[in-house]
Each structure stands twice: as C-alpha cells, then as structure tokens.
Amino acid sequence: xALDRVVEKQKPSQLENLRFFKDYQxxxxxxxxxxxxxxxxxxxxxxxxxxxxxxWLTGIDAIDEERLGNRSVLSEQRDNNKAHNHFFYLPLxxxxxxxxFQAVRDPRQFLVVALLFVMTGLAIVxxxxxxxxxxxxxxxAFVGSFYAFAMWIGLGIMALFEASRKLELKQLGQIAGAGLxxxxxxxxxxxxxxxxxxxxxxxxxxxxxxxxxxALAWAMNKGALNEALRAxxxxxxxxxxxxxxxxxxxxxxxxxHRTTGVDFAKNYMDSLAPNAILFxxxxxxxxxxxxxxxxxxxxxxxxxxxxxxxxxxWYIDQMKRRAYESAPLPIRMxxxxxxxxxxxxxxxxxxxxTNKPYMDLNQAMETALDDDRKRDYGAGKSYSVxxxxxxxxxxxxxxxxxxxxxxxxxxxSRLDYIDWTLTDEKGNPKGYILKNQFAVLDLLRNNNWExxxxxxxxTGPDSYMGLExxxxxxxxxxxxxxxxxxxxxxxxxFGGVSTDIMYDNxxxxxxxxxxxxxxxxxxxxxxxxxxVTNFRLQMANLGDQLLRDGDADRALDIFDKVLTVMPxxxxxxxxxxxxxxxxxxxxxxxxxxxxxxxYELSDERRARAKELGKHLTxxxxxxxxxxxxxxxxxxxxxxxxxxxxxxxxKQVAELMVQTADIFLKDDSLSSELNREMQALDEMIQ
Numbered sequence: 069x070a071l072d073r074v075v076e077k078q079k080p081s082q083l084e085n086l087r088f089f090k091d092y093q094x095x096x097x098x099x100x101x102x103x104x105x106x107x108x109x110x111x112x113x114x115x116x117x118x119x120x121x122x123x124w125l126t127g128i129d130a131i132d133e134e135r136l137g138n139r140s141v142l143s144e145q146r147d148n149n150k151a152h153n154h155f156f157y158l159p160l161x162x163x164x165x166x167x168x169f170q171a172v173r174d175p176r177q178f179l180v181v182a183l184l185f186v187m188t189g190l191a192i193v194x195x196x197x198x199x200x201x202x203x204x205x206x207x208x209a210f211v212g213s214f215y216a217f218a219m220w221i222g223l224g225i226m227a228l229f230e231a232s233r234k235l236e237l238k239q240l241g242q243i244a245g246a247g248l249x250x251x252x253x254x255x256x257x258x259x260x261x262x263x264x265x266x267x268x269x270x271x272x273x274x275x276x277x278x279x280x281x282x283a284l285a286w287a288m289n290k291g292a293l294n295e296a297l298r299a300x301x302x303x304x305x306x307x308x309x310x311x312x313x314x315x316x317x318x319x320x321x322x323x324x325h326r327t328t329g330v331d332f333a334k335n336y337m338d339s340l341a342p343n344a345i346l347f348x349x350x351x352x353x354x355x356x357x358x359x360x361x362x363x364x365x366x367x368x369x370x371x372x373x374x375x376x377x378x379x380x381x382w383y384i385d386q387m388k389r390r391a392y393e394s395a396p397l398p399i400r401m402x403x404x405x406x407x408x409x410x411x412x413x414x415x416x417x418x419x420x421x422t423n424k425p426y427m428d429l430n431q432a433m434e435t436a437l438d439d440d441r442k443r444d445y446g447a448g449k450s451y452s453v454x455x456x457x458x459x460x461x462x463x464x465x466x467x468x469x470x471x472x473x474x475x476x477x478x479x480x481s482r483l484d485y486i487d488w489t490l491t492d493e494k495g496n497p498k499g500y501i502l503k504n505q506f507a508v509l510d511l512l513r514n515n516n517w518e519x520x521x522x523x524x525x526x527t528g529p530d531s532y533m534g535l536e537x538x539x540x541x542x543x544x545x546x547x548x549x550x551x552x553x554x555x556x557x558x559x560x561x562f563g564g565v566s567t568d569i570m571y572d573n574x575x576x577x578x579x580x581x582x583x584x585x586x587x588x589x590x591x592x593x594x595x596x597x598x599x600v601t602n603f604r605l606q607m608a609n610l611g612d613q614l615l616r617d618g619d620a621d622r623a624l625d626i627f628d629k630v631l632t633v634m635p636x637x638x639x640x641x642x643x644x645x646x647x648x649x650x651x652x653x654x655x656x657x658x659x660x661x662x663x664x665x666x667y668e669l670s671d672e673r674r675a676r677a678k679e680l681g682k683h684l685t686x687x688x689x690x691x692x693x694x695x696x697x698x699x700x701x702x703x704x705x706x707x708x709x710x711x712x713x714x715x716x717x718k719q720v721a722e723l724m725v726q727t728a729d730i731f732l733k734d735d736s737l738s739s740e741l742n743r744e745m746q747a748l749d750e751m752i753q
Contacts, residue, residue, distance in 0.1 A: 092117075092200060098193050100124050101207035105214050106159040106221075110136065112151035112320060112594050114205050119706060120713075122205070127154025128273060134266035141701040143694040145640050150591055151320040158309045159221055161274055165281075166223030169230065181219055188212025203350075204595065225306040231285035232298045240279070240286050247275025281305075319591060326590040328581030332599055333360045336524065337367035338577040339543025339570075341472075344520040345397060346545060347508070349375045349527040352595065361392060368392030375531050378504035381408045387507075398514035399507055405437055406503060414506045415443060416457040416490060416498055426487040427456035429513045436506070457497050458489040459509070463550035467517045473549055483550045486538050493530035505533055512548075521548045526602060532562065539563030543573040544606060558612070558647075560605055565613040571622055574607060574629065584633040592639050600639050604630055608647045615651055620667035624677050627652050631680055641687055643720055649688060652681030653731035664730070682737050685724050689741055692721040693748055700751060718752070721745060 080088070096117060103124035115122020125132045129139040146152065170178040189210050196209065251272035258265050284305075288298045333356035340346060348354045354374045360366040371394040377383040384406050387397040405411065414436055419425035432454050435441055442450040462485045468474055474482055490498045490505070501509075515521065522545035523532055532539070532546075537553055539546035539562045546563060553564040582590045583600065592600065607630045614623035627648050655667055656678035669677065695717045699710050707714075725745045728738040 093193050093198055094190065097198050097202075097206060098189060098210060101205075101210055102189070102214065102217070103160070104153075104207060106155065106163060106217065107157050108155040108316075109151050109153045111146065111149040113149070114594060116201060118709065120710065125154070126270070126273075127156045128269075131266055131269045131273065134264040134269065137703065137706045138698070138701040141698050143691075143698040145691060145694070146698070151593075153316040153320070155313055155316060157270065157274060157277070159313060161278055161281075162224030162306065162309055163217050163220040164224075164274070165227045165278065166220030166225075169227035170220065170223050173230075181216055185213050185216035188216065221309070225302055228281055228285050228302050228306075229299055231282050232288045232302065233295070235282060235286045235289065237286065240282055243282060244275065244279035247279060248272065251275055320593070322591055324590070325582045325585050325588045326592070326596075327579075328583060328590075328592070328596050328599065329356045330360060330364070331579035331581035332603075333357045334366055335573075335578045335603075336544045337370055339545045339573055340367070340370055340522055341520040341542075341547070342369055343394070344370050344522055345373060345511070345515075346370055346522045346524060347373050347375055347527060347531065348524045349531050352599075353524050353526050365392075369394055371397060373397065375504045375508075375527065378507050379412070379502055381406055384503075384507055395519075397511055398519070399510050400514050401433075401437055401507075401510050406507065411436075411452050411506055412503050413451055413500050414503075415451045415453045415500050417453055417455050418497070419456045419458050425456070425458045425489075426460040427458065429459040429461050429509060432456055432459060433510060433513055451500075454501075454509075457499075458487065460485050460487050461512060463517065468550060471517050471519075473517050473520070474551070478549075478551060481551055483552060486535075486550055486552075488534045488538065491529075491534035493528060495529070495534075508533065517550070522546060523548070525606060529562075536562035541565045541606065541609060542569045543578075544602065558609065561609045565610055567610065567613055567617060567619070567622075570606075570610050571614070571626070574610065575625060580633045583638045584635065586635060586637055590638050597639060600634055601642065601644050604634060604642075604644050604648070608644070608651075611651050612647055615654065615667075618665075618667070620655055620669050621673065623651060624655055624669070624673060627655075628676065628680060631684065636687065641684070641691060643688075643716070645684065645688065646720070646723065649681060649684045649724075650727055652677050652684060653727050656681050657731045659733060678732075682732065682735070685728055685732075685741075686737065689721055689724040689744070692717040692724070693744060696721065696748055696752065718748075721748065 100123065108125045108127050110123040110125050111121055113121040119136045123136055125136060132139050167178075170181065189212075192209055192213070196206075198206065251268050254268035254271055255265055258268055285298075285302070288301065293301075336346070336353075336357055337360065346357075348357065354372060357372045361368050361370070361372070369392070371387070371391065373387060374383070378387070381403070384399060385403065388399055390396055419427065436452045436454045439452075441453065443453050444450045463483055465479075465482065465484075468482060469479070490501060492498055512521070522542075523535075523539070524545050525541070526544075529536070535548060536546075537555070538548055538551060539553070540549045540551065541547075541561065541563065547566075551564070556562060556564075581596075582588075583592055583596075607626055611623045611626040611630070614620075614626065630645070630648055654665070655669060656674055657664060657666060658674070659666075696714065699707065699714045699717070702710070722745065725738075725741045728735070728741050732738045
C-alpha cells in the first residue's frame with residue numbers, strides 16, 4: 069500500500085549505490101586509511117566526511133589546501149594533535165616505484181603481491197559492506213593490504229638501484245615527461261570542470277620528486293661510482309623515509325606509561341557498592357571490566373551485565389549462573405520463556421486506567437510470561453504483551469534498611485514504591501521492548517533491593533528505561549534508589565548525587581592511568597579522550613552539587629583534582645570544563661553581587677581557586693579565539709560548513725568574558741579579555 073510506495077520511493081537507485089560504494093566505502097573507508105599510512109594524517113579525531121577531521125594529507129600546503137582549507141592559520145589544538153603526521157607522499161612514491169618495477173621485472177611474483185594487496189584491501193571493502201557513521205575508525209580491518217604495499221616500498225629502493233645501473237638519459241626524459249604531461253592534462257581538466265587541483269598537484273609533485281630520484285640514480289651511474297657505493301647511498305636515502313615516518317608517527321602510536329584501560333575499568337568498579345550489578349552497553353564499557361575481573365581478580369563480587377548481549381538466550385543463561393564471587397542474577401523466568409525466537413520483542417500496552425497508570429511489576433510480568441495470553445497479530449505472528457508501559461516496584465522499609473540502600477538522612481525521604489514509565493532516549497513512552505529490557509524487568513521485580521543495581525553513565529537514556537528520576541550518581545555509575553529527585557537542569561546528568569560516597573571514590577579510590585604523568589607524557593587517543601570527557605563531566609557534576617550544598621572546600625578539592633590529574637598537556641581542554649571554570653570563579657569571588665554567593669574559604673584556598681579559575685578562563689578563551697581565527701581564514705564554502713562550530717566558539721569566548729566580568733571585576737584578566745573579544749568581533753564583522 070502507501071507504505072510500500074514510500075519505501076520504493078526512498079530506495080536508492082543502482083547508480084546511487086555505486087556512487088556510495090565508490091565515494092564512501094572505497095574512497096573514505098579504504099583509500100583514506102591507505103593514505104594515512106603512506107601520505108600523512110590530519111588528526112586522530114574520527115571524521116565523517118567533512119574537511120575538518122580525520123582526513124589524509126601530505127604536509128605540502130599547496131596540495132592540502134585544495135582539499136582541507138587554509139593550512140597556515142591552523143588552530144593550536146589541530147596543529148598540536150599528535151596524529152597530525154606529514155609524510156609528504158614519500159612512502160607512497162617509493163611504493164609506486166616498487167609496484168612498477170616488480171610488474172615489469174617479475175610479473176608472476178607481482179601478481180602474488182597484488183593479489184594479497186587486493187584480497188586484504190578492496191575485497192575486504194566488498195565483504196564488510198560498511199554503513200556510514202561507524203562507531204570508530206576501521207583502519208585495522210585493512211592492515212594486510214598495507215603490509216602488501218610495504219613490500220613494494222622495499223622494492224622501490226631496488227628499482228632505484230637498477231636505474232643506477234641501466235637507466236639512459238632518453239628513458240629518464242620520457243618518464244619525467246610522461247609524468248609532467250599527465251599532471252598538466254589533469255590540471256587543465258580540473259580547471260575546465262571548475263574543481264580543485266589536489267589530484268593534478270599531486271601527480272606533478274610525484275613526477276618531480278620521482279624524476280629527481282631517477283635523475284640521481286642516472287647521475288651516479290654516469291659518475292662512475294662503483295655498485296657498492298651506489299647501493300649504500302640509495303639505502304641511506306631509502307632509510308630517510310621510514311625515519312620520517314617514525315619521527316612523525318611515533319608519538320601517536322606509543323602506548324608508553326599509559327594504563328588508562330585498566331585504571332578506568334577499576335574506577336568503574338570502585339564506583340560500586342559491594343555485590344553490585346552493573347549494566348553496561350557496548351564493547352568499550354565492558355571489555356576492560358571483564359579484563360580486570362578475569363585477569364587481575366579485581367572486584368569479583370560485582371556482576372557485569374552487558375545489555376547488548378542480554379538480547380541473547382545464552383548470555384541470560386550465563387547471568388543466571390554464579391561467576392567469581394557474584395551470586396547468580398535474580399532473573400528467575402524459565403529458559404523456555406526467553407529462548408531465542410521467544411520474547412525477542414514484547415509489546416507494551418498503554419495503561420487502561422489513566423487514574424491508576426502504574427501497574428505492579430510482578431503482576432505485569434506474570435501476564436507477559438503466560439504463553440496462553442500472547443496476542444495474535446496474524447500471519448503466524450504472536451507476541452507476549454505487558455499490559456502497561458508504566459510500572460511500580462515496592463520499596464519495603466525493612467528491606468531498604470537491611471541492605472543499606474539509603475543512609476539515615478535519606479531514609480526520611482524514602483519512597484514506599486517507585487513508579488516509572490518505560491521510555492526511549494527522547495523520553496517518549498515505548499510501544500515495545502526487546503528481550504534485554506524484559507530480562508532487566510524480571511531482575512528488578514525479583515531483586516527486592518537486595519543487590520545494588522547500577523547503570524553505567526555511558527549506557528545512555530534508552531538503556532535507563534525511564535528510571536532516571538530514581539538515579540543517584542556515585543561515580544561512573546548511577547545507582548537505582550527508592551528516592552525521587554527533581555528533574556535536573558543539567559542536561560548531562562540524571563537524578564541526584566551522593567556527594568559523600570562519590571567524593572570518597574574520586575579522592576581516595578580512583579586511578580588515573582598515567583594521564584597525570586607530566587614528566588613522561590602519554591598519548592591519549594580519541595577513545596581515551598572520550599573516556600576522559602566522562603570523568604571530567606561526572607567530577608564537574610559532583611563539584612556543582614557540592615557548591616549547591618555550600619560545601620566550598622570539597623568543591624574546590626574536586627575542581628582542583630579535575631585539572632591536576634587530567635592536565636592539558638596530556639588531555640586537551642574542552643567545553644565540558646565550562647562548569648569547572650564557572651565554579652572556580654564563584655569560589656574565588658570576594659565581592660557580593662545580585663544572586664552571587666560568597667563562599668567561606670580560607671585566603672589561601674580562595675587564592676588557589678582564583679589561580680586555577682583565571683588560568684582555565686584564559687586557556688578556554690584562547691582556544692575559542694584560535695578556532696575563530698582559523699574558521700575565518702577559510703574559503704566561503706568551507707566557512708559556511710563550519711557555521712555551528714563558529715557559533716559555539718563565539719558563545720564560549722563571550723561566556724569567558726562575561727564570567728570574568730562578574731567574578732573578577734578588578735582583575736586585569738577581565739579587561740584583557742574584553743579587549744581581545746572586541747578585536748575578534750571586528751574580525752568577524
């Protein structure tokens with residue numbers, strides 16, 4: 069019907085499919101990675117097709133500017149990215165020389181290497197059939213192809229040596245002339261088509277440098293150098309290429325002094341009460357936790373439950389068995405109730421009585437587990453049904469007290485039950501759930517608050533199942549508690565904060581994976597930086613709550629810790645630190661203003677808050693100003709493409725000026741930032 073017509077209308081044509089294959093799957097997801105290794109790399113920030121992040125480059129500004137915009141006004145953070153590598157096409161050039169040399173000299177062996185190159189490269193592209201917006205860069209999938217090309221790089225030196233023995237001046241002229249002619253023809257074609265000249269400039273550059281190397285080989289022959297000396301000279305020249313690659317690429321490949329994977333996993337574990345259940349979602353959240361339990365025997369009382377895997381029957385079976393020191397999870401439905409193909413999807417009915425929308429979870433689950441009450445949808449499809457999408461779990465005071473869920477102060481606000489509605493990540497009521505959330509419901513109804521239940525902060529709202537107003541942040545995980553917290557104004561946080569528990573976890577239990585090592589320095593790649601963002605964010609949430617509670621000294625401890633253990637030298641500063649910046653300036657304030665609280669701090673402590681706050685304000689402003697100058701150096705189409713980034717950078721810069729005006733009225737920093745902001749405004753206009 070109408071749906072079929074919509075689907076047919078949206079279905080891409082074969083031409084569009086082929087264009088997607090060429091541009092994205094081959095161009096972006098293979099040749100970009102290939103050129104990372106043999107031409108150069110823009111940054112280690114995952115790119116999704118724009119010119120700003122994750123592209124290949126050469127280090128030759130005239131070529132790179134054709135694709136990636138102005139290279140002379142790069143922002144500090146982009147220029148200092150450790151993966152900003154320049155190989156100047158030199159490894160690629162040697163590989164192309166070796167490719168041609170082997171193809172001419174030994175076609176049979178060439179076919180062997182070429183087959184390895186294709187089958188571990190383009191053939192893998194076809195096999196994987198990758199969709200857009202991969203969760204991480206996938207260059208590791210094609211490493212076999214890169215190894216094959218490295219063989220041709222080695223043979224490139226042999227090609228130069230053979231040229232030093234046999235190359236004639238006429239042949240040299242023909243080779244160089246052919247390359248230059250090809251480059252000029254491409255340049256004319258690009259000019260006629262109105263496009264950039266990256267390809268023609270590249271061909272011309274490779275032709276000139278390649279011709280120069282061949283001319284050197286020819287000159288050594290005409291200079292009557294003996295073969296041993298020629299070989300030695302060419303080997304030295306050839307070794308300059310891997311030396312360049314090592315010097316450019318070492319810092320973004322070294323893992324020295326970095327133990328973030330293990331330490332971050334332990335920090336997750338140390339955020340949990342004994343005998344806890346922790347729900348995670350995805351590889352990065354789960355594998356390090358498994359490692360520290362299995363290999364290091366760390367916090368084996370905790371049960372890690374991966375929600376992605378909980379959609380399978382075999383994993384539910386595992387959860388129902390004892391592991392290490394952890395008792396089985398209280399999932400008590402029989403195996404045939406969740407067997408694969410059974411209750412993969414469970415329908416949710418909206419509540420029938422809007423005056424009493426919340427249904428006892430035990431009663432609802434018994435209905436959904438009754439095979440005789442499945443709903444027939446025709447065509448042989450029948451599904452189990454939960455007779456509501458809103459549920460109630462009782463919170464008996466004796467159970468809560470016996471298991472230490474709440475402290476004495478919190479017991480005064482204890483709920484007799486928690487009511488909630490199953491919602492998606494946008495907060496809308498769900499119409500169905502999958503097997504994993506059905507299993508979680510079975511666990512919740514059987515747990516009776518006996519074991520602490522946590523959700524990792526990284527799992528996301530869809531995994532929280534609408535329980536957010538009953539979450540209490542204790543570190544890197546939210547604990548489900550029989551309290552109701554008001555909706556949080558902070559969009560990056562749910563529920564409330566257990567300040568005492570979390571402060572102790574952060575200050576006394578957490579480890580920092582070497583990122584606090586200023587003496588040696590560590591390389592924090594994008595995945596690690598994303599994890600650091602979570603640490604900074606949750607610690608900022610704790611500091612904000614301590615400020616609201618009037619606990620100025622402990623708030624300063626947390627803000628100081630954020631900047632000390634995650635220093636800019638190892639982890640670039642970002643907008644996630646805005647609340648830390650404003651919190652430090654609030655603590656530093658000494659002059660009352662409307663709505664401004666003057667916190668009780670010793671002079672020494674207030675001076676420390678001011679020192680940290682001023683430095684952070686200055687750096688955040690400089691970073692945004694640097695970005696704005698870069699954005700305004702771009703040509704029109706690229707300038708328009710970064711409109712949102714420009715707006716954000718300007719807003720943050722203005723915020724630094726405003727907060728300095730409010731909290732640092734008589735300080736020179738306030739007047740400095742105002743002058744610099746005025747200059748930026750003039751540039752922008």
